Amino acid sequence: MFSPIIIIEAMINGLLTGAIYALVALGLTLVYGVLHIINFAHGATLAAAMFAVWGLNAGFGIDPYVAIVIVTPVFFALGYGLQRFVIGPAAHGDDGNILLITLGLSILIENALLASFGSDTRSIPSDFAFSVVEAGPFLLSSAKLVGAVGSLVVAILFWLLMTRTDTGKAIRAVAREKLGARLVGINVGHVYAVTFGLGCAALGVAACLLMPTFYVNPRIGGAFVNIAFTVVVLGGMGSVPGAVAGGLIIGVVESVSGLLLGESLGQIGIFIIFILVLLLRPTGLFGARV
Amino acid sequence: MMRGYFWIIVITLLIAATPLLTSSNTFFNFTVVVLIIALAAQGWNLLGGIGxxxxxxxxMFFGIGAYTASMLQTHLGVNAWIALIAAIAAGSLAGLIVGFLSFRAGLRGSYFALVTLAFAELLRVLANASEWTGGASGLLLKLEPSLANMQFSSRPTFMLLALAFVFISLVITQHIVNSRFGAHLVAVRENEDAAKALGVDVLTVKLKAISLSGAMTAAAGVLYVQYFLYIDAAIAFGIWISIEALLAPMVGGRGRVLGPLIGAFTLHGLGEITKSFAGRVPGIDLMVFAVVLIIVIAFASAGILGLLKKLSDRFAAKGGA
Structure with a gap:
């Protein structure tokens, strides 16, 4: 059997990875909570952001952490434009249509990446990826620690934005009562697009935090979209604290089941949780109602 | 009188006549793939389009069909046609199980879409790890062309076999559309609560639809292995076939009997044309599919057949006036 040290180390590593999963899921759950749509293109958008980070490094030598100030606003603008000019007008307000349009977008983005970069897997070479921090008996990856702390900071910023600013108030108003929000003069189309933009901006940050330790290829979005959906469903669709808790839980489950079952079967834990939560408690741990 | 069967027969005869006009293997390869996708997509259409x-x-159904047929043949030496029947039964049973679990839990819309995706992914991971399915290296069927083995060295013959499957699926779907069950299914699609209030047993209707749907898509999986004589987890349970099965009816006309066949021909025709222009750029055909999907949803949600119907109605109205 595995010694407790190894299992605890796997759990800590799971928590660190889980924090980034939470950040990836944050955008998904925000968009669901406000627009009531499932953005199937979320994973493909993350892949695009990771390629952007990789490209900035390979082309201009920009450090992934510095790239945050470039990638985040660009992806906010991209998300804003997508919702305002593609998803919103094309869907005619039908939820089923939105799901299919975002599916179409995910196929389009994924294959556009494949056509431009080929199917090779790429990573950013750096010494930092291998540096570790000693914490008692455990060795922790510095880049993963930075990623986890960064993710939690972004989650707190999100929470402040939602609760302390006028924009956040408008977003919450639209989420609660669309028609009422329109009646008091809120531009609902604009708020929708801002929300979608914020979701994509979170992906931009996540990509910058992931790239020092992770790799990217055009198909990487599929792996993340499964994890992100599981996180969101587990935490409760539309719940920000739920996304954080769900991310941390899924990170630990993935890490521990990977250790016990091996790399290829390890993913099973995630799908089983996903199916069980959907079947038994579709409101998730923190969600109010479906 | 014919109630929709006329066009099914015309289109089937047209495709059946192509071996008289051409002997191009490229054409037959293309048509076989399109027919397999049209069959898988008809399964989707029954549940997703009509229901x-x-x-x-x-x-998940495509893969269950493909793996049931190939495992029975390679491990147990079962005859191909018996394996086909077993595979169809397995697809139907899988539909019942998944349907029972998810419809009873009240999953609708996006939630149902996500849970089906999760089941397919779960099976993909399992098939990739299990020894029975050949793991990551997949299963190879022995090449022994004969009618008893459902393998044909002549491509036109295999095309006719695939066409026969598609024809049967078209007739079954048309029959369902004309039946009381079909009307209940449409009622569930349009407004589930209203259908329930009018006395439709919603759960039973949905279960019937998903088990028939699973059976049809499983048959497509069998055709795939009988043609390519190879299957692995990424092909059998990969997201590509879930997307193909959904795209064809969406583009052809969801809920229409001929929608999947027309959609599959249109999409793959466009894909081939794009490839001949753009050369060997990977993923370029899928980019075209995605753009077509978005355009269809934005401007013609009833698909190609819906557009044709609108045009012919307008024409008829002008002629009458």
């Missing part, structure tokens, strides 16, 4: 339950995971 309104959008699935993102029809790969």
């Amino acid at each position: 309104g339950q959008t699935s993102f995971g029809h790969a």
Whole structure:
């Protein structure tokens, strides 16, 4: 059997990875909570952001952490434009249509990446990826620690934005009562697009935090979209604290089941949780109602 | 009188006549693939188009069909046609199980789409790890062309076999559309609560639809292995076939009997044309599919057949006036 040290180390590593999963899921759950749509293109958008980070490094030598100030606003603008000019007008307000349009977008983005970069897997070479921090008996990856702390900071910023600013108030108003929000003069189309933009901006940050330790290829979005959906469903669709808790839980489950079952079967834990939560408690741990 | 069967027969005869006009293997390869996808997509159309339950995971039925047929033949030496029947039964049973679990839990819309996707992915991971399915290296069927083995060295013959499957699926779907069950299914799609209030047994209707749907898509999986004589987890349970099964009816006309066949021919025709222009750029055909999907949803949600119907109605109205 595995010694407790190894299992605890796997759990800590799971928590660190889980924090980034939470950040990836944050955008998904925000968009669901406000627009009531499932953005199937979320994973493909993350892949695009990771390629952007990789490209900035390979082309201009920009450090992934510095790239945050470039990638985040660009992806906010991209998300804003997508919702305002593609998803919103094309869907005619039908939820089923939105799901299919975002599916179409995910196929389009994924294959556009494949056509431009080929199917090779790429990573950013750096010494930092291998540096570790000693914490008692455990060795922790510095880049993963930075990623986890960064993710939690972004989650707190999100929470402040939602609760302390006028924009956040408008977003919450639209989420609660669309028609009422329109009646008091809120531009609902604009708020929708801002929300979608914020979701994509979170992906931009996540990509910058992931790239020092992770790799990217055009198909990487599929792996993340499964994890992100599981996180969101587990935490409760539309719940920000739920996304954080769900991310941390899924990170630990993935890490521990990977250790016990091996790399290829390890993913099973995630799908089983996903199916069980959907079947038994579709409101998730923190969600109010479906 | 014919109630929709006329066009099914015309189109089937047209495709059946192509071996008289051409002997190009490229054409027959293309048509076989399109027919296999049209069959898988008809399964999707029954549940998603007519019944309104959008699935993102029809790969699970395709894969169950493909693996049941190939495992029975390679491990137990079962005859191909008996393996076909077993595979169809397995697809139907899988539909019942998934349907029972998810419809009873009240999953609709996006939630149903996600849970079907999760089931397909779960099976993909399992098939990739299990020894029975050949793991990551997949299963190879022995090449022994004969009618008893459902393998044909002549491509036109295999095309006719695939066409026969598609024809049967078209007739079954048309029959369902004309039946009381079909009317109940449409009622569930349009407004589930209203259908329930009018006395439709919603759960039973949905279960019937998903088990028939699973059976049809499983048959497509069998055709795939009988043609390519190879299957692995990424092909059998990969998201590609879930997407193909959904795209064809969406583009052809969801809920229409001929929608999947027309959609599959249109999409793959466009894909081939794009490839001949753009050369060997990977993924370029899928980019075209995605753009077509978005355009269809934005401007013509009833698909190609819906557009044709609108045009012919306008024409008829002008002629009458």
